[in-house]
Amino acid sequence: MAYKKEHGRYARLASLWALVLLLAYGCLGSLVSSLRGWWGPFPSWGSYPVVGELDLAKLVGIGALLAGAYLLHRILNAPRSADMLIETELELRKVTWPTSKETWTGAIAVLFTVVVLLLFLWGADLLLTYFVPKLMGGAA
Numbered sequence: 001m002a003y004k005k006e007h008g009r010y011a012r013l014a015s016l017w018a019l020v021l022l023l024a025y026g027c028l029g030s031l032v033s034s035l036r037g038w039w040g041p042f043p044s045w046g047s048y049p050v051v052g053e054l055d056l057a058k059l060v061g062i063g064a065l066l067a068g069a070y071l072l073h074r075i076l077n078a079p080r081s082a083d084m085l086i087e088t089e090l091e092l093r094k095v096t097w098p099t100s101k102e103t104w105t106g107a108i109a110v111l112f113t114v115v116v117l118l119l120f121l122w123g124a125d126l127l128l129t130y131f132v133p134k135l136m137g138g139a140a
Contacts, residue, residue, distance in 0.1 A: 008086030012076055015085060019076075020069050027065040032057045 035057035036042065042055035051058065075081055098106070 004082055004086060008082060008089045011085040011089035011092075012082065016072060016076055019072050020065075023068045023072070024065055027061045027068065028058070031064060032061040035060060 039057070042057055045054045047053050051062070076085065
């Protein structure tokens with residue numbers, strides 16, 4: 001049974017799916033390829049629509065993914081974790097989000113600043129590349 005089931009639902013779901021996707025990447029990518037590298041090739045038990053070629057390494061990866069997803073679900077529904085996610089969602093509802101116009105204005109200001117700094121640093125690099133060897137007595 002989930003702790004305070006209806007509170008902080010979106011924060012819990014977003015956290016769970018983000019962590020499950022990271023876990024899936026690790027289990028079905030790195031773990032499966034590592035197992036195949038350590039133990040060599042496994043005999044395949046056929047091809048399945050979602051899983052593809054099923055062998056022992058992939059079966060271990062799927063098992064680790066399912067066990068990890070279950071543990072993540074339990075951890076995120078523990079009272080301390082759930083309370084933290086509930087409070088996070090409540091705080092995010094208080095945030096004043098910028099309008100589309102404000103977002104574009106800020107993005108253009110950042111882009112302008114980056115271009116000005118790029119030109120300044122490029123010019124400084126050119127000047128230093130030209131003058132430093134002459135000041136040091138080198139031939140350039």
